[in-house]
Amino acid sequence: MLRRTALATSALLIGALLLTSCTASSSGPAPSGEADPDARLTVRLSLEPSNLDIRHTSGAALEQALIDNVYQGLVTRDGDQDNEIVPALATEWTVSPDGLSYTFTLRQGVTFHDGSALTADDVVTSLQTAKDDATIQNSADLANVASISSPDASTVVLTLAKPNIDFLFALTGRAGLIFKNGDTTAFQTAENGTGPFRVQTWNTGQSLTLARYDGYWGDKAGVAQVVLDYIPDQSAATNAAVSGDVDVALEIDPELQSQIEGTGNFTIESGLTTDKGILAFNNQRAPLADQRVREALRLAVDHNALAETLITAQPLNGPIPPLDPGYEDLTGSVSYNPDRARELLAEAGADNLSLTLTIPNVYPGTLATFLVSSYADVGVKLQVKQVDFSTWLTDVYTNHDYDLSFVRHVEARDFGNWADPTYYFGFDNTEVQNLYAQSLATTDAQQSSDLLAEAARIVDDQDAADWLFLSAPRAAVGTHVSNFPKNSLNVRLPLADVTVSSE
Amino acid sequence: VIRYALTRLGLLVVGLVVASALIFVSLRVLPGDVAQLVGGTQASPDQVAALRESLGLNVPLWQQYLAWIGGLLCGDLGTSLLTGTPVVTELLAKAQVTLPLAAMSLVVALVVGIPFGVLSALGRRRAGGTALNVGAQALAAVPVVWAGMMLVVVFAVGLGWLPPQGFPRAGWNDPGAAFRALILPAVTIGVVEGAMLLRFVRSATLQALGQDYVRTAAAKGLTRTRALLRHGLPNVGLSIITVLGLQIAGIIVGAVVVEQLFTLPGVGRMLVADVAARDLPKVQGELLALTGFVLVVGFVVDLLHRVIDPRQREAS
Numbered sequence: 173m174l175r176r177t178a179l180a181t182s183a184l185l186i187g188a189l190l191l192t193s194c195t196a197s198s199s200g201p202a203p204s205g206e207a208d209p210d211a212r213l214t215v216r217l218s219l220e221p222s223n224l225d226i227r228h229t230s231g232a233a234l235e236q237a238l239i240d241n242v243y244q245g246l247v248t249r250d251g252d253q254d255n256e257i258v259p260a261l262a263t264e265w266t267v268s269p270d271g272l273s274y275t276f277t278l279r280q281g282v283t284f285h286d287g288s289a290l291t292a293d294d295v296v297t298s299l300q301t302a303k304d305d306a307t308i309q310n311s312a313d314l315a316n317v318a319s320i321s322s323p324d325a326s327t328v329v330l331t332l333a334k335p336n337i338d339f340l341f342a343l344t345g346r347a348g349l350i351f352k353n354g355d356t357t358a359f360q361t362a363e364n365g366t367g368p369f370r371v372q373t374w375n376t377g378q379s380l381t382l383a384r385y386d387g388y389w390g391d392k393a394g395v396a397q398v399v400l401d402y403i404p405d406q407s408a409a410t411n412a413a414v415s416g417d418v419d420v421a422l423e424i425d426p427e428l429q430s431q432i433e434g435t436g437n438f439t440i441e442s443g444l445t446t447d448k449g450i451l452a453f454n455n456q457r458a459p460l461a462d463q464r465v466r467e468a469l470r471l472a473v474d475h476n477a478l479a480e481t482l483i484t485a486q487p488l489n490g491p492i493p494p495l496d497p498g499y500e501d502l503t504g505s506v507s508y509n510p511d512r513a514r515e516l517l518a519e520a521g522a523d524n525l526s527l528t529l530t531i532p533n534v535y536p537g538t539l540a541t542f543l544v545s546s547y548a549d550v551g552v553k554l555q556v557k558q559v560d561f562s563t564w565l566t567d568v569y570t571n572h573d574y575d576l577s578f579v580r581h582v583e584a585r586d587f588g589n590w591a592d593p594t595y596y597f598g599f600d601n602t603e604v605q606n607l608y609a610q611s612l613a614t615t616d617a618q619q620s621s622d623l624l625a626e627a628a629r630i631v632d633d634q635d636a637a638d639w640l641f642l643s644a645p646r647a648a649v650g651t652h653v654s655n656f657p658k659n660s661l662n663v664r665l666p667l668a669d670v671t672v673s674s675e
Numbered sequence: 676v677i678r679y680a681l682t683r684l685g686l687l688v689v690g691l692v693v694a695s696a697l698i699f700v701s702l703r704v705l706p707g708d709v710a711q712l713v714g715g716t717q718a719s720p721d722q723v724a725a726l727r728e729s730l731g732l733n734v735p736l737w738q739q740y741l742a743w744i745g746g747l748l749c750g751d752l753g754t755s756l757l758t759g760t761p762v763v764t765e766l767l768a769k770a771q772v773t774l775p776l777a778a779m780s781l782v783v784a785l786v787v788g789i790p791f792g793v794l795s796a797l798g799r800r801r802a803g804g805t806a807l808n809v810g811a812q813a814l815a816a817v818p819v820v821w822a823g824m825m826l827v828v829v830f831a832v833g834l835g836w837l838p839p840q841g842f843p844r845a846g847w848n849d850p851g852a853a854f855r856a857l858i859l860p861a862v863t864i865g866v867v868e869g870a871m872l873l874r875f876v877r878s879a880t881l882q883a884l885g886q887d888y889v890r891t892a893a894a895k896g897l898t899r900t901r902a903l904l905r906h907g908l909p910n911v912g913l914s915i916i917t918v919l920g921l922q923i924a925g926i927i928v929g930a931v932v933v934e935q936l937f938t939l940p941g942v943g944r945m946l947v948a949d950v951a952a953r954d955l956p957k958v959q960g961e962l963l964a965l966t967g968f969v970l971v972v973g974f975v976v977d978l979l980h981r982v983i984d985p986r987q988r989e990a991s
């Protein structure tokens with residue numbers, strides 16, 4: 173009997189090894205039926221918000237889950253149409269020729285989830301509070317607003333102190349969200365927005381469940397319920413997709429993608445993002461204050477090979493990604509050339525250079541390993557200091573205590589960081605600062621974009637940082653799911669139009 | 676027995692006080708803070724300072740500690756800085772996953788450890804006993820993560836019998852699904868802990884086999900196996916209770932790992948997330964609750980020993 177147990181155990185082990193080496197058999201795409209209005213859509217996400225207080229708590233996870241779904245501003249952006257500004261709580265708006273006055277016409281028949289109607293007063297106080305209260309996220313976006321008023325019940329006028337071409341875009345962000353005046357909701361765990369979904373339940377450490385809001389002003393949401401399933405572990409997420417626990421899985425591991433494809437129930441999609449993998453050089457501190465050293469470090473990295481290694485990435489050659497205004501293909505401005513890198517380092521007198529890379533531990537080790545070997549090839553010793561994100565915020569972001577640092581900057585239109593010498597990049601260039609200020613002040617979109625492109629060229633030319641890659645995350649979308657959004661899903665996940673067909 | 680129990684209880688309280696101080700201090704040494712995380716990469720230093728003030732992080736440390744201890748005495752473990760929820764509420768919610776998981780793991784460990792440990796000792800000169808012992812050696816050395824992944828590959832992805840990850844959103848309102856969700860995680864922890872237990876039971880049994888009273892009983896006409904079962908096992912049982920007390924701590928550590936692996940919304944996963952978010956009032960409450968749990972188990976084990984073992988009972 174004992175021998176039989178031993179035999180069974182070894183059979184089991186052999187079986188396990190066999191199973192890991194083969195993929196599940198394909199069963200063909202599921203038949204697409206009618207959209208089911210009672211359906212539930214389950215989406216795998218990786219990063220859970222730490223609370224639901226979108227006004228006060230940072231983090232892309234909050235914007236991803238709540239903006240457009242639960243909370244809305246006067247305007248929003250359409251990620252799948254080049255981030256075009258589209259109406260939300262305002263039906264239309266006009267901008268005065270001098271670019272100083274924005275007049276919004278409020279949508280009628282909008283209600284908050286508690287049933288009360290949206291008023292012009294709610295809009296004015298929301299924006300005024302966001303401007304005045306510095307603890308509100310992105311409050312600085314409204315610093316330039318001189319006055320907010322409501323001449324009649326369906327109009328709100330915002331006047332700026334100086335023109336800002338990015339102002340409407342800023343209103344699509346957190347500072348532009350509209351809340352009920354005097355709302356006493358416990359926003360850390362509950363909500364009261366105007367969006368197509370209500371928050372139904374939040375099981376911390378597990379999932380956030382949204383339910384269709386039947387009093388919504390526009391087309392009602394296509395599904396009755398959305399479950400955002402927070403599964404950090406990549407293999408658990410793959411298993412969840414393979415076993416049909418989720419209808420859509422975002423940010424899947426490309427190494428495990430074939431298992432999901434093998435079921436025949438998913439199509440793999442890849443969208444554009446503004447998620448920039450930036451290797452920051454401490455421009456304020458020797459030896460990286462020397463441009464030759466910065467250029468050498470950029471020349472030492474084969475960016476195409478890096479993108480291939482990471483799979484879900486593409487080379488990004490300058491500070492501005494393709495989705496943002498001012499983008500220009502800067503390919504070739506710096507191309508892989510270790511010999512030139514060694515020369516530059518010798519010129520700069522930086523032999524036997526030893527540098528430290530501070531990198532949050534949420535990023536895969538592949539990246540650091542790649543950099544270590546690339547730099548070793550040109551004689552630079554790179555020490556990798558893995559820290560948790562909180563430590564990174566203190567050491568790098570606040571205290572600027574670093575040589576090299578890597579994080580992903582997911583925000584759209586954040587070129588301003590290169591024009592702010594107090595930002596942790598420490599890049600201080602008067603010309604860039606002037607060009608950026610001009611690009612904001614003009615009312616002509618094309619001119620603004622040209623000015624940004626010019627500033628970006630200088631930032632790139634000065635080797636202010638190394639733009640390692642642009643993330644191109646992959647999503648597995650169930651074949652029974654329609655209208656799922658594609659672009660910038662790590663900051664916006666508008667789900668109102670998504671439908672799920674009955675099988 | 677009562678005086679002994681009181682002494683032990685005193686030690687338990689001292690242990691908790693020391694633990695609370697250690698937890699409090701070690702968490703304050705961690706770099707980074709919650710205000711910085713809440714503010715994020717868009718906040719200016721002034722904004723972070725304002726947040727720090729509003730979150731009460733500027734209060735002197737000794738005052739924070741005393742306030743925490745004061746709350747503890749009234750049964751209040753503290754309040755989360757991020758969600759405003761009492762730590763006790765959160766712990767009770769998450770314990771609904773972790774406690775059943777720990778209990779099921781313990782059952783698996785016992786089922787694996789005790790019968791097979793005794794069998795392996797009895798058959799130590801035969802192939803079967805040796806195979807069991809070698810198998811247990813190997814299993815005890817297996818990392819929990821790997822064991823869990825293998826189980827998922829075979830029973831969840833391969834055979835489709837059990838869910839590969841997650842816990843039903845309805846929780847224990849859907850008892851069947853909840854139970855099924857915990858089977859693989861419990862087996863993962865239980866088999867590894869059980870293999871360690873097996874080896875201990877084996878050596879304790881072997882020791883008992885060599886004892887005079889077993890030989891005497893055998894001389895009186897019992898078979899060696901029956902002599903062991905009648906007279907040896909009660910002695911083995913005593914030492915097993917001690918080991919089990921230690922293994923409960925191992926099971927809790929295992930739960931932290933396994934909850935990550937299987938995406939279970941339990942105490943372990945909450946703890947890891949809270950450390951990352953620097954929600955220190957919550958982390959210290961959770962750590963103290965876990966420490967308290969392990970200390971209480973130790974206390975109960977000591978008492979059980981007293982009550983069960985006639986020699987210790989007489990001595991007191």
